[in-house]
Amino acid sequence: MTDAPDTAASRLTHADVRAARDIIAGRVMRTPMLPAPPLSAITGAEVFVKYENLQVTNSFKERGALVKLASLTDDERRRGVIAMSAGNHAQAVALHASRLGIPATIVMPETTPFVKVAATRSHGATVVLDGETLAESQTRAEAIRTAENRVWVHPYDDLAVMAGQGTIACEMLEDVPDLDMLVIPIGGGGLIGGNAVAAKAIRPAIEIVGVEAALYPSMWNAVHGGDRPVGGPTLAEGIAVKIVGRSTLPVVRDLVSAIVLVGESDLERAVNLYLTRQKTIAEGAGAAGLAAMLAEPERFRGRKVGLILCGGNIDPRILASIMVRELERESRIVSLRITIPDRPGVLGTVASLIGRLGGNILEVEHRRLFLDTPAKGTKLDVTVETRDGSHAHEILAALEAEGLPAVRIESGGGRLG
Template sequence: MATATHHDHAHDHPEVTFDDVLAARDRIAGAVVRTPTLLSKTLSELTGAEVYLKFENLQFTAAYKERGALNRLLQLSDEERARGVIAASAGNHAQGLAYHGARLGIPVTIVMPQFTPAVKVQQTASHGARVILHGERFEDAYNHAVSLSEAESLVFAHPFNDPEIIAGQGTVALEMLEDVPDLDCIVVPVGGGGLVSGISLVAHAQPRPVDVIGVQSKRYPAVHNAIKGKDFGDGGDSIAEGIAVKVPGSLTMRIIRRKVTDMKVVSERDIERSISLLLEVEKTVVEGAGAASLAALLPKPNGVRSEFAGRKVGLVLTGGNIDPRVLANVILRDMARTGRLSRIAIILADKAGALHEVTKIFSDCDANILEVSHNRIFGVGSAKETRAEIEFETRDAIQRQALLDALAEAGYRTELIVLK
């Protein structure tokens, strides 16, 4: 989760132009991966749009943030390089700075909140950065980084509210439009606004209209709220922590207001579904923030397709740094929502053979039992009953319903335990 603070002033920054993005492309060429933009036939069929995916999760540090970080580092003076840079980041900006700083011989200090997962600390430190853990919230880490930059004369590298960062991120759109010149729109996950700002500068410079649509999590819709004059979003944990930004940048907001076509919000559930779809369909691992763009294209629960149907849409898969345990949970939760993994509670007589009779029905319906647990105290109406919870696999929701019907026909009382 990230936020800007009072150190973030619009008048501190010059305007960013399309020419700045072109210059950034030349500057970083050969040092970042020119990732592919590929048509997804399956996702196109699912959404009704012609969907092209920009695989920024294939960067060396598995995220687009390298582009802006490198563009920033390459414009330091020799004296600034010798002093080194500092940033506050618990994620991809940290790794991008650390990796390219090590390549260029520039000392890098990263301040992270104390709760930062150990894997992120280790990944950043493995690139040679000095990692300092400070404070419980990102704001604490950010303010400490600003203080250290002044105390130790380090160059502060803001994760998004910086012209050179924005110009570097805009190179994503240059590559997309080289590969697919007739895109109707580009859909971009938005946190602090660095990426969507850079992309919108490129889109506006095209000879034909290219819409830029920003997407945020419903839990952190700061840019959406500012643009639409709304006030919602409850914060809390988000699967898309890379775009969980409370306060966007002043410079990025200035660009977004002028050049971004529209802002959308998506649910945590749709972000989870998108992570699973990208894994299943494209065989690619994408973090929550990176899957938000696809979430905006998913059909509604009633089957109605989104307003993107019929359009040629580019989606930026911004990164692939997702915790393996979280990814495993996302996959299992998606299996539960689609009827492939289920749990039911069933009341049985507490006697020998009762469970055997039930499992035979599961076997007859080709359902695979994974786990069985018994409760003889809670949830039962008699000391002679037991409440069994059975977790099982089926091919889909149709096969699951056939099993539930067979259990009902045999006289069993069942309760499907649903995922929220």
Template sequence: MTGSDTSLTLQHVLDAAKRIEGAVVRTPTLHSQTLSKILGAQIWLKFENHQFTAAYKERGALNALLLLSEEQRRRGVIAASAGNHSQGLSYHGTRLGVPVTIVMPRTTPTVKVMQTESVGGKVVLEGETFDDAYAHARKLEAELGLTFVHPFDDPNVAAGQGTVALEMFADAPEIETIVVPIGGGGLISGMGTVAKAQDKPVEVIGAEARLYPSSYNAWAGADLPKGGDTLAEGIAVKEPGKFTQKVIDRVVDDILLVEERHLEEAVSLLLQIEKTVVEGAGAAGLAAILAHRERFEGKKIGLVLCGGNIDTRLLANVLLRDLARSGRLARLQITLQDRPGALFRVMREFDAHNVNILEIYHQRIFTNLPAKGLVTDIECEARDREQLDALVKALTDKGYEVSQVETN
């Protein structure tokens, strides 16, 4: 196929599977008993975060590399990427002896820059968004005579990504719905093509970050705003691919938008329940189910955990925020009278309710209270929301003014 083709068929994906066989990990598709119970649906997970580069992207990158001419291989390739495509292209390009240059936005997480360089890619940081990086990569392509390998808007790349679905349906043929993250549309184009070619066509649902509803806008004829900081930076694309959007229009049944809090909850759940690290984009499918449980109740669903490259500091922040939302961590602001024993009496309530105190902050100077007033912030750890609520009620009943610092 060439970049101008508008077709993508099951045969294209089958050919890609033969081409890349043995050079990428055949990741497992496993049934999750716990998630199935929580969500009221049967959930299968495809662990693409187990790839060598921790993302499915190397499938499409390798397929595209193997279709290059000898002259193109010799001169090298270039791409613009938020990270995972760059790692896949760099890894397999280096393995095949093809020079790889990657242009990334300056906002790309450090972990993705370092991992791309560690597998042989030459990284150029340019611009604040993917679109800025893309424009610069196209400029370098012309100046240096390189071959551009698009992260999603390329039939050969999309065909490679579709091999995820071939393996998923081979391992779990009972799946009747797949929920697939959408950024530029390469993954859902490939997987959707395979899904609709099954003996009994499978429902194809896209999951897109609400802050970047580019594919949803094109699919639904909407004009929702795009932009902002999203946990799912891997699918933060302002414009969908021209080729992939045509495929999406043909094979996708619905596109659901997910809020940041559901992305955070999904990342946290996957780590706690499945003991697997997934980045925000990789958790978008689960986030869509968390946000629309009634839409999926009772269904047999396949989710692809398409990437696991998340900055460790960001992951820690996500986990702590999720603990705060669930009531297991809290920051209580308590107004006291500045009297001997005032703080001690408050501490006794924490002890009585078996709530662990982590940090205590006194505010004597920078406060709106009178000079003899006192505000104490107490960070604490409870068993669950009920235990925390019982403590707050006890403090309130004893005349203390208590407020809780909430997370979004």
């Protein structure tokens, strides 16, 4: 990838963002910016959350999509638009193209969660599923663009799109003018680029920190000249971008103080915290800012931090899995493997003991064919709901005292201790 020419014409300005605010006024929700005391207590920072998951399409992408579509000429509107997206940009383009009477075709990776595909189709767009990654989808989208003479609506590498996204920072700083820091997810850089320009113009002292999934450190590589591997399945598919924007990279280099790379466990924990502590839904990319605060708490402690919860389109099955996995990490659900004699009544003894100690048995399975088990014995796998880690250890100790050796195992079968 090469940089965009560093000229005035290629650079986004605060005037562009102000103009974008006029375009979206009354057509895109001005989402709430609220304090988050539970997240502040966990992170040690004073946290405020901008709830872009409350947009009609549950994502900030509506802002940039509308600004871009509104800029089209009558001829371009008749020709229709083409876009590629993992889901949120797709829905935004589909929604506002429909409202403006513009035909829209969206190419999405075959791996896109079904909830995003269905939502995009519901807004009236033609959806083409092609490729495993955004890069592969882009190749198909460019072919359709050429064949059908459509107008390209890029998800991030477009000044109009960046200007639309930058309206978020304007609203955040109107609501909380003395923020010390914005923590912003990075895919191709449209969100952080637009908001960095706007925020620095309004409050020059503010610090802008970017966040990428550790599996997709594309902007980190571009800024630092690095060669970290890029690719793999991530919860944050909305920012799983291999090629950053030519227009966004110079902005990130100039205005972003640091890029934090977050692992999948931090992303999962952040999604779960939004749900359980803030009572709101965040997709992986939407929770990336909070994930960075969990991954590197010292960077943010004591600061007044604004987070953009930029999207809430997550597959319900994935969300349910995350909740269970977090209960396991917190030792509120534990799996035990107990060695017992294979005779009547022993299962009842185990169940009664766990019940007396306040554990709730969720699942039981006998493992008679393990070769390390005596022929007259068996292993019993029991999944138990507990209060916390100390309660789980209390149950383990009680089983040992009853002559029922037990170990704690991972849900996949691996021993924990």
